[in-house]
Amino acid sequence: MTDSQSASTQGTNLIGLTRADYRGLPSTLCQGCGHNAISNQIVAAMYELNIIPEKVVKFSGIGCSSKSPAYFLNRSFTFNGLHGRMPSLALGALFADTSLHGLGVSGDGDTASIGIGQFKHLIRRNVPMVYIVENNGVYGLTKGQFSATAEKGLTLKHEGTNIFLPVDICLEALASNATFVARSFAGDPKQVKELLKAAISHRGIAVLDLISPCVTFNNKDDTIHSYVFGKEHEVRLHDLIFTPARDMLTVEDFEEGTARDVELYDGSVITLHKLEKDYDPTDRQAAFRVLEEAREKRELLTGLIYANPDEPSLFDQYKLPEKPLNRLTEAELRPAKETIAEVNSWMFS
């Protein structure tokens, strides 16, 4: 048992906060919506990681998924921005204080339809934040149109039948050189939580493609974004357990050869317990391969698909002062009075 778990049984975590300190407003999403399940795991992960809520900044676009940041982490700043354009908003805001944890929540329409450009450029920049796609294959908030992750052949009430192949969020992330790519399922809360913890601890961008059924518009048993389909077709790449850096002594032991560790930049460790086959999530080629295979087999492949823990993040590319930029004073920002003469001399004066 890790520290954080032991703490949680006492009603407060290591920094003395209760679960309630991580909660949000009551959800106004539909009952049973996958997004609610994910919100719960965000609360749990943050609590268990002992993160100060004020140290988190949340971002979202527009959609049911993008509303969900209201339903967790009430004590964190949040910007619920524009449809499909959360990445740029987050990038700008996170520079204000690079010691904050960025957490973005988006939908499949928000990310894969209107937002694919910003999504991919965010990844390309390796902006250190968690980027969750609550992926239900449909536009929930506008009442059930196809999103770009809708499966080919899916039929929806007012829309007819989708004629296009779906965008694969994980494949897109990989193609854009994401440094952390995972897929999970709202119906697999434990895995979601462990992946969240790992994602939060990752140095750069962590993309989580979370299949999150829309019970109102796209939950027929045979459609890939439904609960039933997920339950029946989930194939885990591995069982996975996240251990924060400070808990290293308590890492669970696996039988020799049955597990592999991925050490993140901050020293924390993701332990991957082998299932069917051994899978090395640091192998990009393998990642492309398993995604392709899962697609062909119509499997819901979950787990840590790819990680490159050491790649410098966007922030590592700038030499910023330790003090957050948004706390710099006039004296620190405005060049001294003497400099103006020199500047004028540069102007051929």
Place this chain on the structure above:
Amino acid sequence: MTDSQSASTQGTNLIGLTRADYRGLPSTLCQGCGHNAISNQIVAAMYELNIIPEKVVKFSGIGCSSKSPAYFLNRSFTFNGLHGRMPSLALGALFADTSLHGLGVSGDGDTASIGIGQFKHLIRRNVPMVYIVENNGVYGLTKGQFSATAEKGLTLKHEGTNIFLPVDICLEALASNATFVARSFAGDPKQVKELLKAAISHRGIAVLDLISPCVTFNNKDDTIHSYVFGKEHEVRLHDLIFTPARDMLTVEDFEEGTARDVELYDGSVITLHKLEKDYDPTDRQAAFRVLEEAREKRELLTGLIYANPDEPSLFDQYKLPEKPLNRLTEAELRPAKETIAEVNSWMFS
């Protein structure tokens, strides 16, 4: 020698047109610009394919590359649109008359920076057109800023050093399920021309990532988009020859086992002459792999990277009349007078 070639030596092609009928205005691009070399090959390919110029519609975004449609095929309609948004323009226009050949010319900034979203959605829809990216790793027309395909570490005069990994046009196209993906080099005109011909004959979208040096802003010998680099590091996947359907009798013979054919939907054939290794361009996994390897080795890999000749195009998904939509008459478009009563009855009248 194929018919078209023999025709060309006589000064007119099979439909009685001269090369001049395929030319455009004098180029206003810089001397030596790769884009000019590509324009020339477009003229040659169209001439050799005996395509009626009026049957081609050209599209482009904004950039030096996007200006180039003015410099070929004067007798074809053209729409030089907005920066990064050519795909939607082309999609809308091509529906007007689906018998036309769509030819889009874009730049790497136009496609991979501002335009990546539309680019990927165009591909996802398999819109039947040729999409050329004249890829020079830089914004030419705005005088030398980094585009999203600029190599990491590239230094440009006013911009400093690029800190991001480049977008790989072919990889992106593949991830979006493109049905024809090729890369070539403005310094390899013959390959460019053969690929163009194949692309024009393809059923769906054909993406051509053509490395096209910007001699003014990004042509240092050691940068991946320069002429010298291309000459030195080009690695052809195969030698390739395109044979139009009607020329089947004249297909060149290769020694047994040294070539493989890719037959396009219209019956034309791309013959791939094996070089180092055998490469099967219908194998998506292989395509991902060679792109990845080329990147690691910093090679300019050229040739037909992937083709899926039979996948239905966007137009195949609609049942459109044979007569072009834009020629339909009022009688064909406006429902008959009698229908209005029924319509009113639907309105609870």
Place this chain on the structure above:
Amino acid sequence: MTQSMPNVVSETVQDRKMIVNDFAITFCTVNGSGSATANMTVMRSIFKMGVPVSGKNIFPSNIQGLPTWYTIRVNKDGYIARVEKDDIIVAMNPATFLKDLEYLVPGGVVLYSDDIKQTPTRDDLIYYPMPVKKLSRGVDVPPQLRDFIANMVYVGILAWLIGIDLEVIRYALAFQFKGKKTPVESNFGVIKSSYDWAAENLVKKDVYRLEPMQATEGLIMTDGNTAAALGAIYGGVQLVSWYPITPASSLPEALIEYLPELRKDKETGEQTYVVVQAEDEIAAAGMLVGAGWGGLRAMSATSGPGLSLMNEYLGLAYFAEVPLVLWDVQRVGPSTGLPTRTAQGDLTEVYFMSHGDTNYVQLFPASVEECFEFGWKAFDIAERLQMPVIVMSDLDLGMNQWMGKPFVYPDKPMDRGKILWEKDLQEMLQKGQWGRYLDIDDDGIPYRTVPGNLNPKSAYFARGTGHDEFAHYSEEPEVWERVLTRIGKKVETARLIVPKPVVHSMEGAKFGIIAIGTADPAIEEARAKLKEEGISTDYLRVRALPFTAEVEEFIRAHERIYVVELNRDGQLRQILLINYPQYAMRFRKMARTNGLPLSARWVKDEILAQEAKKS
């Protein structure tokens, strides 16, 4: 809770005068509970009883579980504006119950679900409990439809209370369920048994009563988005590119529904149209511009955020002279604003849309029949002018159900504008010259060819950059100024072909009113009320921008003009100021934006208040 309901209104029905066919009922429910069908059934039934009726849905921006209000106004005189007070509420939502009571007139009626446990705060109302659970229990429906069926309980009880004919209800249900027997019967069963329960257990103590009339005969009932879609279909729409957004989505969705019925060959299955769901509004706009340029009748529908994203493309369409039709079904902005509430807040944005000097045609429908009419007419105007036409609808018109005159088959042949096919071009070239941007007719509008034209002289290079009359690239100062000025001239041609305003005059009017779109019902009703108080008014409803000559005439004839609109800054007034500086001081601002349609009461009171200030 029944016991705690006050019952002090002890008069019996006979004591008070009945109020017949003149009241408002609000259904207070939560969304996603299926109440829409129940409410529509009530509304349709009243409509079929020949009584004028209107409905306003006030709903939240989420999918399930939040308060929603549906108000049906019954008005024998045909007034259909929003009213500020309810006469009857059907209270199904405990969360808003106490607040909902506040909106009732004294003596108003509360039909409440007996699930509601709060003690009401008002004792001047009449309360009737509804044993919703009990009455819906017996019915044989799948569990997920249970909620849905529960709503039929209130339909039945209300029917008894105000006197809705059960057979008419069955007719309405049959329409709703497209004649499918099972749902019609199971729903009707609940309605009937609830009706019977009410007849047996309740004593009518209120004064509200329906009586059949003949006032809706021959009328239709539909929403503006459906009407617009159908109009577009008759306008020969060929390419629809869209991106979902409330409150516009149901317009393309109606196209998806009706196009196959009307524009697909029954035998060959061939379709003369294409609908493409774009990846966003920029792409939707791009497809429009491509298709419009290609010679197709192309349209989209969007709302505020989508409109803002289309700015760049619309500027290109303006300058490259591409016809296209865009429906802006307005909601409350700025930004995401109130996506499920109505406004007229995008006028000035559209007027000045995109960088540089631009101009567009705006059309302002105010009724479902106008949505239909502008649905086809917009294409004629766009193709004639080679210019984007933006039809400015709004959520109120687009998503609510409205009575209306039956749709009228287009009374004019299609105007495809100055388009040249092979032979046309040949002839023109023989007679003289053709240049894509040559103003041959001196109306600002050049002739165009489109791709597919095989005449070797037909092709031209379209672009957003400077070009001369022959579509050649040009940076020449004179050329730029000449071409842009010529494009500006189109406004004058536009004035001659856009829909003229509708003017309503009264003898001895003291002042004028100018408005657009769905401000109309409130203004009409307010004018009647003002008239009752001895104040005559004239009223001009603008139906298009640029303004036509009639607008100036009207302004010239009135010293004082109230410009009534649903926004903060008085956008229509701003546009009037720009166009008519000579009359600038005549325009009074009367603008508000709170997400609700205007009420006649506000219009009247505000006019009176301003009139008082003036004097």
Place this chain on the structure above:
Amino acid sequence: MTQSMPNVVSETVQDRKMIVNDFAITFCTVNGSGSATANMTVMRSIFKMGVPVSGKNIFPSNIQGLPTWYTIRVNKDGYIARVEKDDIIVAMNPATFLKDLEYLVPGGVVLYSDDIKQTPTRDDLIYYPMPVKKLSRGVDVPPQLRDFIANMVYVGILAWLIGIDLEVIRYALAFQFKGKKTPVESNFGVIKSSYDWAAENLVKKDVYRLEPMQATEGLIMTDGNTAAALGAIYGGVQLVSWYPITPASSLPEALIEYLPELRKDKETGEQTYVVVQAEDEIAAAGMLVGAGWGGLRAMSATSGPGLSLMNEYLGLAYFAEVPLVLWDVQRVGPSTGLPTRTAQGDLTEVYFMSHGDTNYVQLFPASVEECFEFGWKAFDIAERLQMPVIVMSDLDLGMNQWMGKPFVYPDKPMDRGKILWEKDLQEMLQKGQWGRYLDIDDDGIPYRTVPGNLNPKSAYFARGTGHDEFAHYSEEPEVWERVLTRIGKKVETARLIVPKPVVHSMEGAKFGIIAIGTADPAIEEARAKLKEEGISTDYLRVRALPFTAEVEEFIRAHERIYVVELNRDGQLRQILLINYPQYAMRFRKMARTNGLPLSARWVKDEILAQEAKKS
């Protein structure tokens, strides 16, 4: 060709009166040929001789090989507007040679490269051949610099002709090449030998002559984009997000150049700023909004197409009350338009930008010193008002070189606006309450916290949807109306803090002129000319929107006001009409857009024409 040059202007220099320090020279070259350095060298040299000078670059939208004109106006009285006629041309481009001649005044000078083989069409000019190839041959430079060096030939010959001091030229070269000896010397070598060649081989027959003055002492010379960047640096800019676009790019590029000099710790290498090249303008705007919300001073620079793309995000910034600064370096629109020509055509777009009711602050710099000043001031205004500030520059100001007063160190401490850190919030909460959108001071401006504030009460949920004073989601009609109205109130506060207009009056002025930005030089000069003809004028240069009280005062004082601007529709006039209906009939439209800066001559003639019509 030399032989075919007419030489009929036979008067010798002595015959005619010399024209000293009052003429215009146009260099007719092709772009990409390196002539910019030569032209700048001439201009800087004249400037350093103490003679007022201005430069206008008329260049094509491509990179290499197309005609380009660079005009240097020398004017002892300090007038710097564009002139319509040249006195001297340096003809290096055969393609435009004959056309270029047309712009010369009679008796004008043609310095032409002897490569040019056309026979000139005018015989009232003075022709001097320049053996360019010959004179540049000897120089020892890498072959790719040969063209570049060739341009120095005309510098040398011109220097001899009009009398530019060679030592001053060397000084200018040293500045250009940052003191690097080799390029200075090789270029100077060519200049010197060309000078010598001219002295030996040419006979001066024209009347144009420079004489040293003291009129530029203490002045600087730079372009508006550089000045803006430097101003922003002194304004403490922290995040720059941008996307390349002509004519804005050189603004962020100047930031990239100068930020490390001024805002990077020499020892630690730590930087107090971040520059991000975005993937497009939507992303650039998004980064601004994120950073502004996060408490950073964030800015971008763009032009028309980028501005149009930013519409949606700017509406969010307006409604979520996020400070940010955007420079719109205007070029000619609509659409892609003329990317390398100047205009003032985005005023109305910005005024009504984004759907719904919005309002922004616009600033209008007219000189490099104002670019610097607004560069820092814009942040103070944006943070004070929690609102986007758009600085409306243009290509003429942004990319051309201008003389100017030296930059003045900010005369006020930074105003970070109503920002609350941990302790501030604590105190505020102790004294009463805090709500992110609570208007405590009754100036429309609430207090804000930013991420990183660790006070557990500091966090709030920012959004573009309806919200109450405590940032809670709300769809309540009253809440919406209240909040939006309160935001509207900021305009009144804005009026008090934005830069006031500059007013120039004359005794007995017959009418007023109102203008913005780079219309200024032409107006000033035209006023002087009108004055010479006995017509006095008053002139108000607006420097910001919303208008301040001085604007109304000015309008009130003038029966007739010419609104002079560089667009088609008279956008500034439209905004004046909206704001001052009571004076609507006073505003005369004087608008044109052909891509060129205004000339004094046009301003004067147009005013006279309108005055004549009037009477």
